Structures are given as C-alpha cells and as structure tokens.
Amino acid sequence: MAYRPAPSRIIDCDLLVIGSGASGFAAAVSAAWHGLNVVVVEKHSHFGGATAWSGGWAWVPGNPLARRAGIHEDPEQPKRYLRNELGERYEAARIDAFLDNAPHMVAFFENTPSCSGQTAAASPTFTATCPVLPLAATR
Numbered sequence: 527m528a529y530r531p532a533p534s535r536i537i538d539c540d541l542l543v544i545g546s547g548a549s550g551f552a553a554a555v556s557a558a559w560h561g562l563n564v565v566v567v568e569k570h571s572h573f574g575g576a577t578a579w580s581g582g583w584a585w586v587p588g589n590p591l592a593r594r595a596g597i598h599e600d601p602e603q604p605k606r607y608l609r610n611e612l613g614e615r616y617e618a619a620r621i622d623a624f625l626d627n628a629p630h631m632v633a634f635f636e637n638t639p640s641c642s643g644q645t646a647a648a649s650p651t652f653t654a655t656c657p658v659l660p661l662a663a664t665r
C-alpha cells in the first residue's frame with residue numbers, strides 16, 4: 527500500500543514523543559498515565575520501529591515476574607556480570623540507578639492496561655565467556 531502523508535494540521539500536546547519504538551512508547555505511556563496529553567509521531571508508515579521486530583526480551587534483574595517465579599538473585603550478581611562485561615566503562619551510579627529502578631518499571635507496565643509480560647526463568651547471556659550469568663529476564 528502506498529504511503530500517504532497525513533494532511534497538515536496543528537495539534538497541541540504536553541509531550542511530543544518522536545519515534546514509536548519501545549523507548550518512545552514507554553515514555554508516552556508513562557507520561558499519559560501521569561495525566562499528560564501525549565502525541566507520538568512516527569516517520570515510518572508503521573508503528574513499532576526495531577522493537578516490533580525484536581524478541582522483546584529485557585534483562586531486568588530483580589523484576590517482579592521473576593521474583594514470583596522463584597528467582598531471587600543476589601543483588602551483587604548483576605553488578606559482577608556488568609563489571610565483567612563493561613570493564614572500565616562500568617559506571618556505578620548508572621548501574622545502581624538501573625538496578626534500583628528497572629524492577630519498578632516492569633511493575634508499572636505490568637499494572638498498566640494493555641501491557642503484560644512473561645518470565646524467562648534462566649535466560650542465556652549473549653556472551654559465552656562471562657563467568658557470571660545473569661538470571662532474570664522478562665518479556
């Protein structure tokens with residue numbers, strides 16, 4: 527089907543999200559949940575970006591789905607894994623922020639209508655060389 531650009535018009539919003547992949551839609555859904563009027567614009571003829579093609583697996587240590595599945599990781603384990611993978615690029619403040627907040631992100635989307643996830647009990651790591659295996663992935 528031939529792509530036809532939408533007719534020009536002015537739209538007011540509190541937040542303009544450019545791009546409709548996981549990052550854009552995550553920002554849009556979060557902002558809308560907090561009461562903002564959100565517009566998502568997409569340059570392609572279809573929504574979803576690379577996200578729509580992806581496996582959709584997200585590595586989120588300590589996420590609530592994994593905990594309910596009986597996976598209780600030592601909080602130090604993901605840090606050891608990331609230290610091994612990132613070497614001198616390991617940024618403690620960023621890693622701590624990710625590990626502290628990512629489980630809340632999963633809980634938020636799990637409790638948001640139209641979003642759902644499933645647990646990968648023990649998902650393999652991308653690199654076969656790492657001696658420390660991360661556990662909790664969600665999708």
Ligand SMILES: Cc1cc2nc3c(=O)[nH]c(=O)nc-3n(C[C@H](O)[C@H](O)[C@H](O)COP(=O)(O)OP(=O)(O)OC[C@H]3O[C@@H](n4cnc5c(N)ncnc54)[C@H](O)[C@@H]3O)c2cc1C
Nearest residue numbers: 545546547548549550568569570575576577580581582583
């Ligand atoms: C086959 C495959 C499998 C994968 N599996 C996994 C997986 O299991 N787990 C994992 O973590 N990662 C996976 N990935 C990687 C993952 O899909 C990407 O890292 C992720 O989707 C990126 O999300 P994003 O929101 O940043 O970008 P995207 O999903 O690419 O979204 C960006 C959007 O912005 C739009 N855009 C760009 N510029 C503009 C503009 N100027 N105006 C308007 N719109 C614009 C694009 O058209 C696109 O729709 C996979 C990737 C592929 C290809």
